[in-house]
Amino acid sequence: MNPAWLDLPVRGAVPELRRALDRRGTAVLAAPPGTGKTTLVPLVLAGLVPEAGLDAETGSPRRVLVAEPRRLAVRAAARRMAWLLREPVGERVGFTVRGERKAGPRTVVEVVTTGVLLQRLQRDQELAGVETVVLDECHERHLDADTALAFLLDVRATLRPDLQVLCASATSDTDAWARLLGGAGQIPAPVVESEGIQHPVEVVWSPPSRPVRAPEGLRVDPALLDHVAATVRRALREREGDVLCFLPGAGEIGRVAEMLAGLRDSVDVLQLHGRAESAVQEAALSSGARRRVVLSTSVAESSLTVPGVRSVVDCGLAREPRTDHSRGLATLVTVRASLATGRQRAGRAGREAPGTVYRCWAQFEDARARAMPTPEIMQADLTSFALQAACWGSPGARGLALLDLPPDGAMAAARDVLTALGAVDAEGRVTKRGVSINRTGLHPRLGRALLDGAALVGARQAAELVALLSEEPPRALGDDLAAVHRAAAAGHSIYAAHWRDEVRRLLGHIESAGNDRSAVSRAAAGGLVVGLAFPERIARARASTGSAKPEPGARASYLMASGTAADTAPGSALSGAEWIAVAIADRPAGSPAARVQLAAVLDEATARRCAPPLFTDREEVRWAVPAGSRRGEVAARRVQSLGAIELTTKPLAAPAPALLRAALLEGLATETVSELLTWPAEATALRQRLAFLHRVLGQPWPQVDDQALLARADQWLEPELSRARRRADLERIPTTTALTRLLPWTGGAAGRLDELAPERITVPSGSRIRVDYSADRPVLAVKIQELFGWDAAPQLADGRVTLTIHLLSPAGRPAAITSDLASFWRDGYRAVRADLRGRYPRHPWPEDPTAAQPTRRLNHRK
Structure with a gap:
């Protein structure tokens, strides 16, 4: 036994930790880095080293699984524990990471990644033979660790109440973990703290x-x-x-x-x-x-x-x-x-x-x-998590004990992806295909590409390409997947070695796959596999819509099926391709386009084969504004598309009436009802009168601003709208007649329109003067002489609004404004008379306008 373990600070906390686990079955260990929580504690729990104060190993060995968030930490922890036991790794202490395992029949403590732990739980929910699971570094809040803990707590509650679960944290923020491990409504799990040797x-x-x-x-x-x-x-x-x-x-x-x-x-x-x-x-x-x-x-x-x-x-x-x-x-x-x-x-x-x-x-x-x-669950792609939960029997993660619930939007997006992959059904339950995808240990997109791609390009070709996507290649190898594939196959770097290990692992999942290589050329295999994994990232060069094609080596701009632009880097070998499938991309903050980091070339036929759900053949009728014009028009065409990528377009001679109607309404919304329809003076006046009554009286008088008229287009623009086919048809609609359809005929209120908001007012001279309703308050503009004898301005809208009078000079220019004629005749008229009588001597200017005869005529010459 290596005596180095005697100096580890966590040693003093081990007895309390053992008692807590034996009593409750769960516990939280808070110990700073370097105290030995990762290495000594599992050995003690397994019975491979004596507890504090004892001189010999006690009891028969107990199997312990230690889950770490990273492969590097897994290997390091296993090496350190084996060193403490003075044994090579693979004897009583072993490890397993994706694609690599060093463990044997004598292994008692096995260190695994949290991803490997999840796969074991899916295969064997009881974890037969394992007495204790240690989730190390739980404070880092990796999604796999949160998921594994939720599954383990479910196992304890339903299948294995004897299974001990220990959460080890390098921080002292342990309250939430203790409550979660204690169970809903139960006493929190014990928290055991170990002081580290921390120097200033x-x-x-x-x-x-x-x-x-x-x-x-x-x-x-x-x-x-x-x-x-x-x-x-x-x-x-x-x-x-x-x-x-x-x-x-x-x-x-x-x-x-x-x-x-x-x-x-x-x-x-x-x-x-x-x-x-x-x-x-x-x-x-x-x-x-x-x-x-x-x-x-x-x-x-x-x-x-x-x-x-x-x-x-x-x-x-x-x-x-x-x-x-x-x-x-x-x-x-x-x-x-x-x-x-x-x-x-x-x-x-x-x-x-x-x-x-x-x-x-x-x-x-x-x-x-x-x-x-x-926490990773709050911001990561949750597709893998959602599939894990569905395979566990908890669609949507319902019922799982999690510190943080996953965001609804992220879970909805994950379910959409899984549904498109055929991994879950309409209710979110896992399908047989979903189980197969999950067993690959890959992201569900890559699992689908592996299983489906094997039947199209052969098992080895599919495994090699998917391995490149699951273990992101060094950027120095470039952005062309085909070139990266050749470099990995011929290379001897650590990346190439890891890639070959992953290829061997993946082949084990597709041994029974077909080898129908005739379905796609070898050159297009990379594009097909990437397209199967990321169909919405299939992209077409923007220049391909015209006669020009992107030049090889230049920066090229592509449109992905998702509708997002994607640019290659200057000098990219991809830039001469018309079609690519993007495997890795990011989107810089504030940039409208994604940056392509890794992609594969493909052709249109392969693109269609990868993404049949994205292919549409539809009639498209919309309101379009031609380049260089401000006047929109109905554009009707038949379009074949792969997502946002247009493949072919043809003019559409007889569009469906519903689509045509929607396009015309789009035009009315885009260019506004006021601008697109024709509004003669009579229609404008009627609209202003209705707006006045709605503003003052409310219902049943209709609102007639642009948005309100657009919302009720089916009421007031029919039947003209049903017959319209183009802009000119809208411009010919008789808006005066159309507006009358909005009058409140039911109940009889429409019959009071001229009473409540008269179009014209008869003044004392006998003239019928039009009322202006364009301002907030209605205005009557009339020459002063025509109002002689009128002592009060009319009231509108059942007496709620007094008409504003604009008193005009004989030349029609404003002389005074009032809503109180009696006050004006008494106090304001004398000043107006003095100012205007010299300029207009042929017009009557009586001293008492209230007793004078109103007139539209001049005085007779003497």
């Missing part, structure tokens, strides 16, 4: 000296990476020991490694991420003879212990999944790391001795940072 860590704020652009999508400002590299050099100068530097992804790690190339004579620069070669991973997780700089993704935040570290350089960024459900694009994006993540990273500097964390941002920026990372 000095925080050095080291913001860049010049402004740095915020990350967009996967793009990180090179200026920040320059600053990170400079900060690593500073840490090497100012502090002893190794330096652990956190960066968001493998690409940024590679670029910073290049910037530090000059240090390699005296310092080992190691790149630690999921794609790193095993020798590099071993070197990063072991003490070295020389000083080391370990450039790492988030994998080293809590899952792994990197010995010898005295300084941490934190770039302040992290990668999180995002899904654009409307465009069918799921990708990773670079975001500001949470405060909790920052604490986790800083703590790595104080594991073995006092240390220092260099934070590459200003302290005030923490005020805008999130407290905790966002």
Whole structure:
């Protein structure tokens, strides 16, 4: 027995942990990184090492499954536990990741990824022979881990109440886990805490000296990476020991490694991420003879212990999944790391001795940072999760014990995809096909491409292509899937080795598939497989709608079947192709188009074969505005489309009446009722009178603004609308007659229109003057002499509105405005008379207009 386990801090918490599990069956272990929770605790629970205070192993071995969120952490944990037992991996401690297993008949503790655990639960819900399951790093809130815990709690409640479940967290935020493990309405599960040996860590704020652009999508400002590299050099100068530097992804790690190339004579620069070669991973997780700089993704935040570290350089960024459900694009994006993540990273500097964390941002920026990372279930593509839940017998995740419920929109999008794949039925229940897809261990889209593609291009060809899509190739291999395929097949890199392992695994799922290679040419195989997986990402070059075709090597713009634009990079080998199927793309913030990262060439026939549900042959009748014109017209055509991609178009001579009517209504909405229809003065006046009555009296008088008239078009524009075929027909509709159809004839109110809102008013001179209803208040404009003897303005709308009088000079120019004629004759008329009588001497200007005779004529000459 290796005595190193005696020094692990978690050892003192083990007895309490064993009692909690024996008493309740569930528990939460809160222990900082480096305490031994990942390595010592499983060995103790399995009975392979003695508990604290005992000198020998006790009891018969008990099988323990340990689930880790990452393959790198799985291998590292298994190696560390085997080292503690002084055994090779594969004896009493083994591991399984997708495509690789090192375990044997003596294996008692097996470390697996959470994805592998889910597959085992689907095959054997009881987990026969397993006594304890440890879900490690549950605080990271990976979707697979949340799902596995929900399934395990279901198993405990229905099949295996004896199955022990332990959630291990590197943080102390354990209340929610305890409540979940305790069960609905039950006492929370016990929480056992282990204090780590945490030495003080000095925080050095080291913001860049010049402004740095915020990350967009996967793009990180090179200026920040320059600053990170400079900060690593500073840490090497100012502090002893190794330096652990956190960066968001493998690409940024590679670029910073290049910037530090000059240090390699005296310092080992190691790149630690999921794609790193095993020798590099071993070197990063072991003490070295020389000083080391370990450039790492988030994998080293809590899952792994990197010995010898005295300084941490934190770039302040992290990668999180995002899904654009409307465009069918799921990708990773670079975001500001949470405060909790920052604490986790800083703590790595104080594991073995006092240390220092260099934070590459200003302290005030923490005020805008999130407290905790966002759970993956709240922002990821939920298609795999939804299929797992359906296979478990919980369609829509109903009844599963989850810390956070999945968003309704994301679940609806996932169900749509699964329905299109034939993986679930109309009620969301899993189908036999769905079970087969889920057993591949792939995303359901790729599972469908593997199973269906094998029958079209052969089992090996399908497995090789799907393996390229399931293990994203290095960007350096380019964006043409065919070229990437050739490079992987001929290569000897760590990626090529992983790819071959995945091909062998996938072949095991399609051994019985047919080999009908005649269905598609070998050259088009990649496009077919990608198209089967992502039919909405089949794309056609925009230039193909005309005579020009995209030039090879130039940037090309494509339209995907989903309706999203997609651009290739300059120099892309794909750019000369008319049709491509996009496997990987992202969409930069603020950009209208996606960026193609990996795609395959295909032809139109293959495109149609991949996506039959997207093919439509329809009559399309719409209101269109020709280029260079402001006047729209009905456009009718027959269109064959693959989603948003138009394949063929032909003019349509006799469109269906319903489609034609909808197009005309679209025109009325686009160009407005007021602009598209013809409104003579009589129609305009009637519309204004109705608007006045609706405004003052309300119902039953109709609203007649553009939106209201459009909404009631079937009432007032019939039968003319049914007979209309084009713009000119709308323009000929007699709007005066049409408007009368909206009058409230029922009940008789329409008969009072002239009483409530008269078109004309008879004034004392006998003239019938038109009332202007265009303003908020109706106006009567009349010459002063025609109103002599009139002592009050008329009232409209049952006396609710007094008519506004615009008193005009003999020349028809405004002289005064009033709604109170009596007051005007008494107080205002004298000033108007004095001003106008000299200019218009031939018109009567009596001193008492209330007693004068109204007239339309001039005075007789003497």
